[in-house]
Amino acid sequence: MQKARFWPTKKLFPLGTALLVFLALPMLLSAREIVKRPNIVVILADDMGFSDIGCYGGEIPTPNLDALASGGIRFTQFYNTARCCPTRASLLTGLYPHRAGMGFMTGTDYGEAFPGYRADLNPQCRTIAQVLAPAGYSNYAVGKWHVSHSVTQEGPKHNWPLQRGFSRFYGMVSGGGSYFNPWTLCRDNTLISPQADPGYQPKQYYFTDAITDHAVQFTRDHVKQKKEEPFFLYVAYTAAHWPLHALPEDIRRHKGKYDAGYEPIRKARLAKAGLLGLIDPSQGMSPSVKDWLKVENKFWESTCMEVYAAMVVRMDLGIGKIVNALKETGQLDNTLILYLQDNGGCAETPGRQKTKDRVDGPRPDKPPLATQPKTMLPQRLIPLQTRDGFPVRQGPNVLAGPPDTYLSYGPAWAQVSNTPFREFKHWVHEGGISTPLIAHWPKGIATKLHNGLCTTAGHLIDIAATCADLAEAPHPAPAEGKVNPPLAGVSLRAVFEGKSLMRSDPLFWEHEGNRAVRKGPWKLVAKGPGEPWELYDLRVDRVEAKNLASENKSLVDSLKGQWEAWAKENRVIPWVWKPPYQP
Numbered sequence: 001m002q003k004a005r006f007w008p009t010k011k012l013f014p015l016g017t018a019l020l021v022f023l024a025l026p027m028l029l030s031a032r033e034i035v036k037r038p039n040i041v042v043i044l045a046d047d048m049g050f051s052d053i054g055c056y057g058g059e060i061p062t063p064n065l066d067a068l069a070s071g072g073i074r075f076t077q078f079y080n081t082a083r084c085c086p087t088r089a090s091l092l093t094g095l096y097p098h099r100a101g102m103g104f105m106t107g108t109d110y111g112e113a114f115p116g117y118r119a120d121l122n123p124q125c126r127t128i129a130q131v132l133a134p135a136g137y138s139n140y141a142v143g144k145w146h147v148s149h150s151v152t153q154e155g156p157k158h159n160w161p162l163q164r165g166f167s168r169f170y171g172m173v174s175g176g177g178s179y180f181n182p183w184t185l186c187r188d189n190t191l192i193s194p195q196a197d198p199g200y201q202p203k204q205y206y207f208t209d210a211i212t213d214h215a216v217q218f219t220r221d222h223v224k225q226k227k228e229e230p231f232f233l234y235v236a237y238t239a240a241h242w243p244l245h246a247l248p249e250d251i252r253r254h255k256g257k258y259d260a261g262y263e264p265i266r267k268a269r270l271a272k273a274g275l276l277g278l279i280d281p282s283q284g285m286s287p288s289v290k291d292w293l294k295v296e297n298k299f300w301e302s303t304c305m306e307v308y309a310a311m312v313v314r315m316d317l318g319i320g321k322i323v324n325a326l327k328e329t330g331q332l333d334n335t336l337i338l339y340l341q342d343n344g345g346c347a348e349t350p351g352r353q354k355t356k357d358r359v360d361g362p363r364p365d366k367p368p369l370a371t372q373p374k375t376m377l378p379q380r381l382i383p384l385q386t387r388d389g390f391p392v393r394q395g396p397n398v399l400a401g402p403p404d405t406y407l408s409y410g411p412a413w414a415q416v417s418n419t420p421f422r423e424f425k426h427w428v429h430e431g432g433i434s435t436p437l438i439a440h441w442p443k444g445i446a447t448k449l450h451n452g453l454c455t456t457a458g459h460l461i462d463i464a465a466t467c468a469d470l471a472e473a474p475h476p477a478p479a480e481g482k483v484n485p486p487l488a489g490v491s492l493r494a495v496f497e498g499k500s501l502m503r504s505d506p507l508f509w510e511h512e513g514n515r516a517v518r519k520g521p522w523k524l525v526a527k528g529p530g531e532p533w534e535l536y537d538l539r540v541d542r543v544e545a546k547n548l549a550s551e552n553k554s555l556v557d558s559l560k561g562q563w564e565a566w567a568k569e570n571r572v573i574p575w576v577w578k579p580p581y582q583p
Helices: 063-070 084-093 128-135 207-225 248-252 262-275 298-328 410-417 461-470 553-569
Strands: 039-045 073-079 138-144 168-172 185-187 231-236 335-341 434-440 452-454 507-511 514-519 522-526 534-537
Touching: 039 084, 039 298, 039 461, 063 298, 063 335, 063 434, 084 128, 084 461, 128 138, 128 231, 128 461, 138 207, 168 207, 207 231, 207 298, 248 298, 262 410, 298 335, 298 410, 335 461, 507 553, 514 553, 522 553, 534 553
Parallel strands: 039 231, 039 335, 073 452, 138 168, 138 231
Antiparallel strands: 073 434, 168 185, 335 434, 507 514, 514 522, 522 534
């Protein structure tokens, strides 16, 4: 059994004081009448590392997330599944992703022989919304969905949000695209063009703002129409997933901040995270993946991180607007807000090299291409042109940020995001799977725990279990002839009360053959199906620098056996990757 451990932290974020007045209630009132079931808001960021936000050590200003942390709890060892689709499947269903059918990505269905890799949520699982709806919750989703194999107007929609328990949806059904002209943008069940959407016409369309505005609208509409009913709101930002798109006023705020390169930022983050009590700085950092002195175009490289920071700032501003909407509608005190991230920093490199048939240079003075009709739906993940006729540029001579660019920030900045950990998105070393979880709930988290740290390991599978617990929503029984697997996680309610977290089973991972198991402080991990297992004691080595496998063969064999048993039960094996896994 793991116990939730809390460490007091210095008050680094000033908050106003509040007087808590408890009114005596008649003994005949039930617990449910004394404390109403909370609203639940789950906010998921995309492709951001452990140390990107301020309250986890970052230099990027995130005052709204910092305030939530100061009035709530931060988890120092919270885990995702290392990639976009599996994380969303796991979060939404409370299952390991393979049990939900999403062992890989939505683009590749491996067929009936591999039920854990069908690229679609299977009918055997239930989303949080489907579990909470029978308990009287209204359910809303905004942002990135990315758990549906089919994304066409005429195709099947059985795994779109409205068919999975949500009553309203605005967002992207697939997993990425332009922030100024999103691919697979959808309102409820209809794919739309942002330029031809009568329900939302801001002066400047920017997807992060659109997600925020619809989250605020859904919140206000719910309170106005169904004031006494609780709600579940799923807010899935695409920030800071590539492409590096940001508004000019946000980019200007970070001008020159990253001109000194990677290592000064990493060292500053390590020191700050240590002062915050999030990590032990004496463990050091993972080895550098790139030498700033050898970077040929330092200006281009630093501007990539400036735009990335701008994207995070805009998301944080949006989170502040959602919190204000809750406050202004009288809902904040009894709303559980959970902020988390889908994987670690992303080392993928779209747009960073010269690309055939793409402009690698400055923007033309005039648009050389025809203007697209407002009603035309975006045609592809990486568009060929903007709506006003400019070619979308990629390459090392293109400065990121505007709508006619499409770049990523690369492995070295991703390592900065993951400070101090090893590896990136895709891999299941700490850099790929360990990211923040902030929990804020004024009525539900004991005041003495505010601004505190929980050092017990948590996982995405715990989110659905927590929602069902707090909503008093029983997990539905399976329909006749179908399997409805029980939730794999544990409720975090005990953590909010400063009690022990009752978890008896280890935590497990697999993605693209990268695999791991964590039991207590011990983590067994491997890169790819053909690579050997590595063993780390995370009490003293969160950066996974000293492999202890050769010194602890019996422990390796034990953990390996537990991973293999889990892999068989959760449809990870039969193995789809080559070379296949060898027991």
